Amino acid sequence: MAVIDVGGSVRAGEELDVQAVGNWLIGQGVQLEGPVEVTQYSGGASNWTYRLKYTNADLILRRPPKGTKAKSAHDMAREFKVQYALSEFYPVLPEMVALCQDESVIGCDFYVMKRIEGIIPRANLPRELNFNEAQVRELCINVIDKLIELHQVPYVGTELEKLGKGEGYCHRQVDGWDARYANAKTLNVPSFRYVRQWLKDNTPVDAKTCLIHNDWRFDNVILDPNDPTQVIGVLDWEMATLGDPLMDLGSALAYWVEDTDNAIFKATRRQPTNLKGMFSRKEVVDYYLEKTGLTPENWTFYEVFGVFRLAVIAQQIYYRYYHKQTNNPAFKDFWIVIHALHIRALKLIGRQKIEANDIAQKYMTKFKELMPK
Numbered sequence: 001m002a003v004i005d006v007g008g009s010v011r012a013g014e015e016l017d018v019q020a021v022g023n024w025l026i027g028q029g030v031q032l033e034g035p036v037e038v039t040q041y042s043g044g045a046s047n048w049t050y051r052l053k054y055t056n057a058d059l060i061l062r063r064p065p066k067g068t069k070a071k072s073a074h075d076m077a078r079e080f081k082v083q084y085a086l087s088e089f090y091p092v093l094p095e096m097v098a099l100c101q102d103e104s105v106i107g108c109d110f111y112v113m114k115r116i117e118g119i120i121p122r123a124n125l126p127r128e129l130n131f132n133e134a135q136v137r138e139l140c141i142n143v144i145d146k147l148i149e150l151h152q153v154p155y156v157g158t159e160l161e162k163l164g165k166g167e168g169y170c171h172r173q174v175d176g177w178d179a180r181y182a183n184a185k186t187l188n189v190p191s192f193r194y195v196r197q198w199l200k201d202n203t204p205v206d207a208k209t210c211l212i213h214n215d216w217r218f219d220n221v222i223l224d225p226n227d228p229t230q231v232i233g234v235l236d237w238e239m240a241t242l243g244d245p246l247m248d249l250g251s252a253l254a255y256w257v258e259d260t261d262n263a264i265f266k267a268t269r270r271q272p273t274n275l276k277g278m279f280s281r282k283e284v285v286d287y288y289l290e291k292t293g294l295t296p297e298n299w300t301f302y303e304v305f306g307v308f309r310l311a312v313i314a315q316q317i318y319y320r321y322y323h324k325q326t327n328n329p330a331f332k333d334f335w336i337v338i339h340a341l342h343i344r345a346l347k348l349i350g351r352q353k354i355e356a357n358d359i360a361q362k363y364m365t366k367f368k369e370l371m372p373k
Contacts (some may be wrong), residue, residue: 062111136155160242
């Protein structure tokens with residue numbers, strides 16, 4: 001089936017020593033038969049991902065990029081152990097096969113898992129699916145439900161409990177992302193001074209502590225080829241941790257581009273949230289809060305944080321382009337997107353201030369009454 005997600009050719013300079021990997025896997029007791037076909041996936045925020053297709057086994061290998069420190073954002077052992085420990089409670093994870101921390105094999109840590117065959121919904125759903133509005137709505141709800149299900153995982157007393165740093169997650173995140181932006185700022189992007197101060201002034205105590213994914217998007221889920229509204233896999237656990245679930249939701253919504261958004265946001269869309277049948281961002285929040293029973297005093301904080309966090313991620317990428325550390329033309333106009341995210345954050349804060357002001361609300365109500373129908 002053409003809609004099944006498959007890899008492409010291995011990129012130059014990112015070749016994998018398949019013989020060394022195969023020998024190591026056999027040494028771990030993994031049965032491998034026949035020649036191996038190697039392809040590489042282009043997705044994933046940072047780590048390199050390969051498919052190793054043997055006659056009797058279909059495997060995925062994840063490794064950090066060359067030149068990175070394994071104990072930073074590319075900790076293969078942590079990513080492997082999170083999925084291994086979580087699989088008991090969350091049955092949409094790939095089956096872990098083996099973790100290698102012997103750098104003599106391919107020069108870095110890596111891990112291998114079984115491939116889940118399915119469809120990854122990227123910016124546009126495959127035409128072959130031909131979803132109607134009701135099917136789009138069902139897919140939307142199923143993806144949100146999988147996030148809610150993750151947030152209910154009973155982590156206490158398991159290996160997952162070691163992921164946490166205790167209370168104060170929201171404060172640590174605001175301080176951390178604020179520092180990252182300061183370090184990555186270039187001359188042609190806004191300072192976000194007001195937004196950054198507003199986040200610090202409005203940081204709430206953690207709503208609760210649970211396991212969070214930290215990179216929840218449609219292109220990190222796998223859909224069942226036989227029933228494509230159903231989620232059968234969730235990928236990219238490199239940033240998973242224990243934290244506030246509303247921070248997870250707010251960060252996810254930063255990527256949620258609606259049909260009513262402006263042209264800049266539509267141009268950056270990475271998932272099919274613009275389709276008829278998809279929830280709006282407000283509908284996502286309402287649905288999530290109703291299902292979980294959480295009642296944040298100031299939801300706007302989480303949404304503004306998500307927008308700022310995305311701006312920092314984009315700026316960190318643009319910083320490398322600006323300083324000629326990469327010449328990828330896809331990054332050339334990121335500074336424009338960062339300006340748009342700044343405006344979006346300011347608008348969210350402004351709207352929240354109006355909604356919180358009783359006098360302003362009375363004027364708004366009166367104004368709407370005077371407007372012609």
